[in-house]
Amino acid sequence: MTVSLExxxxxxxxxxxxxxxxxxxxxxxxKLWTWDECRQLMDLGLLEESSRYELLExxxxxxxxxxxxxxxxxxxxxxALLAIFGFDHVRVAAPxxxxxxxxxxxxxxxxxxAAEEYLYIGTPPPSDVRLAVEVADAxxxxxxxxxxxxxSEAGIPEYWxxxxxxxxxxxxxxxxxxxxxxxxxxxxxxLVSPLAAPEAQIAVADLLPxxxxxxxx
Amino acid sequence: xxxxxxxxxxxxxxxxxxxxxLPDSAAxxxxxxxxxxxxKLIECGLLEETxxxxxxxxxxxxxxxxxxxxxxxxxxxxxxxxxxGFDFLQSQSSLPVNDINEPEPDAVVLAETLxxxxxxxxxxxxxxxxxxxxxxxxxxxxxxxxxxxARGGVPEYWxxxxxxxxxxxxxxPSPEGYTEKIIIGKDGSITPPAASQAQIKVxxxxx
Numbered sequence: 102m103t104v105s106l107e108x109x110x111x112x113x114x115x116x117x118x119x120x121x122x123x124x125x126x127x128x129x130x131x132k133l134w135t136w137d138e139c140r141q142l143m144d145l146g147l148l149e150e151s152s153r154y155e156l157l158e159x160x161x162x163x164x165x166x167x168x169x170x171x172x173x174x175x176x177x178x179x180x181a182l183l184a185i186f187g188f189d190h191v192r193v194a195a196p197x198x199x200x201x202x203x204x205x206x207x208x209x210x211x212x213x214x215a216a217e218e219y220l221y222i223g224t225p226p227p228s229d230v231r232l233a234v235e236v237a238d239a240x241x242x243x244x245x246x247x248x249x250x251x252x253s254e255a256g257i258p259e260y261w262x263x264x265x266x267x268x269x270x271x272x273x274x275x276x277x278x279x280x281x282x283x284x285x286x287x288x289x290x291x292l293v294s295p296l297a298a299p300e301a302q303i304a305v306a307d308l309l310p311x312x313x314x315x316x317x318x
Numbered sequence: 319x320x321x322x323x324x325x326x327x328x329x330x331x332x333x334x335x336x337x338x339x340l341p342d343s344a345a346x347x348x349x350x351x352x353x354x355x356x357x358k359l360i361e362c363g364l365l366e367e368t369x370x371x372x373x374x375x376x377x378x379x380x381x382x383x384x385x386x387x388x389x390x391x392x393x394x395x396x397x398x399x400x401x402x403g404f405d406f407l408q409s410q411s412s413l414p415v416n417d418i419n420e421p422e423p424d425a426v427v428l429a430e431t432l433x434x435x436x437x438x439x440x441x442x443x444x445x446x447x448x449x450x451x452x453x454x455x456x457x458x459x460x461x462x463x464x465x466x467x468a469r470g471g472v473p474e475y476w477x478x479x480x481x482x483x484x485x486x487x488x489x490x491p492s493p494e495g496y497t498e499k500i501i502i503g504k505d506g507s508i509t510p511p512a513a514s515q516a517q518i519k520v521x522x523x524x525x
Contacts, residue, residue, distance in 0.1 A: 128454070128455070128457060128458060129373075129376075129378050129458050129462075130378065130379040130381070131348055131376055131377060131378060131379065132365070132370055132376075132377035132378070132379055133379075138364055141362070141364060142364065145358070145362060145364075147355055147358060147359065147364075148349070154349055160348055161348060161349035162346055162347070162348055162349070163346075163347040163348065163349065165347060
C-alpha cells in the first residue's frame with residue numbers, strides 16, 4: 102500500500118557558497134570543516150569515537166543514535182538488505198564522501214563495490230551508492246531535508262527513511278539537482294522493493310520495532 | 319583613573335551546573351571541543367589563530383566586524399579609558415572562562431594593568447566590567463553569553479545594543495544569569511560600580 106507524501110524533502114535554503122545552514126548556525130555560525138580535515142583530525146586523535154559524528158554542511162554533528170529503537174531498526178534494515186545484496190555490499194553507519202564539506206553516514210547503504218575495495222580506494226564516492234537508508238526517530242528530523250537534498254544532488258538513485266514514530270517507510274527516487282523528483286510513503290503493512298533489486302521484497306513491518314515497544318528509548 | 323578593584327568573593331562551581339545549551343544544539347549536537355584541543359588544532363594548522371570563540375565546547379566563527387562595529391568598539395575603548403585608564407583595558411582578546419569556554423569579548427576592564435597579565439591569561443575573576451557590541455549577535459549575547467559571563471562571576475556585563483541604540487547593563491551575577499538588568503537610552507548615562515565617581519554618557523558608546 103502506498104500513499105503520496107504531502108511534499109517531498111524540500112530544497113533547503115543555500116548560502117552564496119552553496120551551503121545549507123544547519124539549525125541556528127545563521128546566528129551562531131560554527132566552524133566549518135572539510136572531509137580532508139576530518140581525516141586529519143582522526144589521524145591526530147582529535148576526533149575520538151569518530152563513528153559518533155558525521156560531517157554535514159561542514160559541521161561535525163553528533164549522530165546521537167544512542168537509543169535502542171534506532172540501533173534495533175538499523176540492524177533490522179541491515180539484515181534485510183544483506184539478505185538481498187550480500188554481506189560485502191552493505192555498509193552500516195559508514196561515511197560517503199559526497200562533497201568536500203559533506204560526508205554523511207547513512208545508517209545503512211548498499212554499495213556497488215565490495216566492502217574490502219574501500220580499504221584501497223578510501224571513502225566511497227556517492228556514485229558507488231545504490232541505496233541510502235536513514236532511520237528517523239523523533240530527535241533526528243532537522244537534518245533529514247538537508248541530507249535528502251544532498252543525496253539527490255549527488256545522484257544517489259534511491260533514498261529511504263525508516264520513520265519510527267510514524268511507523269512507515271518514506272521512499273525517494275529520481276535524483277535531481279533540486280531534490281528527489283519521485284517520492285512515496287509505504288505504510289507498516291506494505292512491501293518495498295529496492296530499485297537495485299526489483300524482484301526482492303521487504304516487509305516494512307520487518308524493519309520496525311514491535312508496536313508495543315513504541316515508547317522505549 | 320582606576321578605582322580599587324573588587325574581585326568576586328567566590329567562583330560559582332562550574333562543574334555542578336547544567337550545560338548552557340546553544341541554540342538548537344539540543345536537537346543537533348555538534349562535536350564538543352576543549353581549549354586544550356583548540357590549541358592543538360592551531361598547532362596543526364587546522365584552526366586559525368583568530369576569528370573564532372569557544373562557547374560551550376563549540377567553535378563559533380566570529381561575525382565580520384563591519385565599519386559600524388569597529389567605530390563603536392573604539393568609542394567604547396575611549397570612554398572606558400577615560401574612566402579606568404587605558405592600561406586596564408583589553409579588546410577582542412580571548413578570555414578563558416573554563417575548559418570549554420573561551421569567548422573574545424569586545425572590551426574588558428581588568429583588575430590590574432595589562433602588564434600583570436604578560437605571563438598569565440586573565441580569567442573572569444580578573445574582570446571588573448565586560449562589554450559586547452551587539453547587532454546580529456544580540457540574541458546570543460543576551461542569552462548564551464550572558465549566562466556564561468554570569469557563571470564566570472564577571473560582576474558587570476554591558477551590551478552596547480547598536481540595533482536598538484540602547485545600553486543594556488547586567489549586574490548581580492548568579493549561576494542562572496544576572497539577576498539585575500537595566501536598559502539605558504542614548505540620552506542617559508551610566509555609573510560603573512567599579513568606578514563609582516565616574517559617569518559615562520550612553521550616547522558616547524553608540525554610533
